[in-house]
Amino acid sequence: MQKSATRSILTASLLAVGFNTPAFCQTSPQANTTLLVDIDHRPSTSLNGDWRTIVDQYSTGIYTLHQELRKDGFFMNAPFDPSGHPQDYNFANAATLRVPGDWNTQRPELLYYEGPIWYEKDFQHTAVSNKHTFLHIGAANYRTFVWVNTKKICEHEGGFTPFDCDITAALHDGSNFVVLSVDSTRIAEGVPTLQTDWWNYGGLTRDVSLVEVPDQFIDDYDLHLSRTDRSVIEGYVHVEGAPAGTPVTVTIPELHAKIESTVDANSRAAISIPTKSLSLWSPEDPKLYKVEISSGPDKIEDTIGFRTIETRGTQILLNGKPVFLRGISIHAEAPYRTGRAYTQKDVDTLLGWAKELGCNYVRLAHYPHDERMTRTADRLGLMVWSEIPDYWALQFDNQAVLAKSRQQLSEMIRRDRDKASIVLWSVANETPNTEARTKYLTAMVDLAHQLDPTRLVTAALLVRTEKTASGSNKIVDDPLGKALDVIGTNEYIGWYEQHAEGADTTTWDIRYDKPLIMSEWGGDAKAGNHAASGDTHPALWTEEYQAEIYRHQIAMLNKIPQLRGTSPWILMDFRSARRVNPGLQDNFNRKGLISDQGVRKQAFFILQKAYKDKTLGRAE
Structure with a gap:
């Protein structure tokens, strides 16, 4: 199925053809998203597997024939009633695509397809107090719009980086559903732009999961070896929503190293850990250390290697030695x-x-x-x-x-x-x-x-x-x-x-x-x-x-x-x-x-x- 020369309405500006851009297309490329680091070390509920999908080359799921924004679009996931009002879609009987995975190599007729495809997935949820639930998408090419239980949650542009959408307010106990429109249309104002020397694989190409975190949670950190003193690990930990003075602890058990710090007015805690007998990461000895980071009820365990990389004249120095x-x-x-x-x-x-x-x-x-x-x-x-x-x-x-x-x-x-x-x-x-x-x-x-x-x-x-x-x-x-x-x-x-x-x-x-x-x-x-x-x-x-x-x-x-x-x-x-x-x-x-x-x-x-x-x- 070959995409026509007309650019997808979901990603192209309707101003070019004389229409006003809908409100949900006027926001920034990553509207209402965040990025939680170290997702692969957090407890999560996988949404990988078969998703019901609808190919929507003309963006029928968003617009009426007069290019008006639909209130009953595919994002409503309405049950099909053959005796009721005529309906152009039915996720219950739709073909499936495997997630993660590009759509191009899953069905022969989609090999050359570029445009929007709708994804739908049902899931069960039990509400937990003092918790936030994020929908994590490892990558979706190229532009993605997300609805949960008919509510527009977020959007993201870019086909190779992850994003997380806070869906807490849209969830309820029991059965829930998520609907995404993923549009792979190449656009002149995109990154990358119209011409590339690789295949434009569309779809939910990396893991999708639900991640629960406390109200105050570790959302970012950076721990690295000091360039000036290779016996010191330095960096920071950021705790989202934490007031100044909130404690943070970083522990490296193998080094018998532990440091306690507190976040500042920007919810960031400075970290400096003196160490002894630290083995530096290198291709010959890729040493990784278990690192535990905690703040209140939130805790992350990562595996991190420590090394320096710098230049001296025309040399590249790894751990101070030319490489x-x-x-x-x-x-x-x-x-x-x-x-x-x-x-x-x-x-x-x-x-x-x-x-x-x-x-x-x-x-x-x-x-x-x-x-x-x-x-x-x-x-x-x-x-x-x-x-x-x-x-x-x-x-x-x-x-x-x-x-x-x-x-x-x-x-x-x-x-x-x-x-x-x-x-x-x-x-x-x-x-x-x-x-x-x-x-x-x-x-x-x-x-x-x-x-x-x-x-x-x-x-x-x-x-x-x-x-x-x-x-x-x-x-x-x-x-x-x-x-x-x-x-x-x-x-x-x-x-x-x-x-x-x-x-x-x-x-x-x-x-x-x-x-x-x-x-x-x-x-x-x-x-x-x-x-x-x-x-x-x-x-x-x-x-x-x-x-x-x-x-x-x-x-x-x-x-x-x-x-x-x-x-x-x-x-x-x-x-x-x-x-x-x-x-x-x-x-x-x-x-x-x-x-x-x-x-x-x-x-x-x-x-x-x-x-x-x-x-x-x-x-x-």
């Missing part, structure tokens, strides 16, 4: 079944392949991945580059779009600030070098530093090329580099420019005295597509040609003095609507070192050897 990031880029694409990755099995497979490759680092592109990815990276000792989808040509002169980017960055950092594995926050990928873009993204870098001064901030930049007598020179002078801690650059010598041997005569001119990560490089090959035996010039799309790209790239990269990491594109083939070459692409980006069915291509073993023998890159 080279041997990495790979990864999309949140499910191995074997395809679709959006969301299960622990998906995560174990993807990160297991990265470990097999010899990686100590992964770039999670081009949006925040499921929290299982960062939790598992913590346990496996994989450093992480985490990114928001400020991707390609956003509306960089639009303040409303900037607000959406700020929202997504804030949600990403707030959710994952307790993950030792994350060493880099990325604010963008392959954006055009314009004054408006630089101003926009500099503001994003500043916000990242403000929200989390303990980590490094990067972005994947495009580079300029100048012809030389012997070949070409790559110049890294994007003005955004001034704001970044670490420079990321993407290049595709051997694929989008030159032949594989072009890397041999390419030099690099880095105009910043900062560490450089080659954040993307590589080329396409369809698994099993081989050159003729003995062919010294293998054709494009063959495994042999992709392998040639990797051989020449590794030799070139080793000549860049300030190179401190690489994350070639990409671990596994993934779906992309841009990739339509029949028989070769078939709606897949084929730059993976592994096929979507787990077949390792020749280039996999070339990079694996370079990483395991440590013949690619140096830390100093």
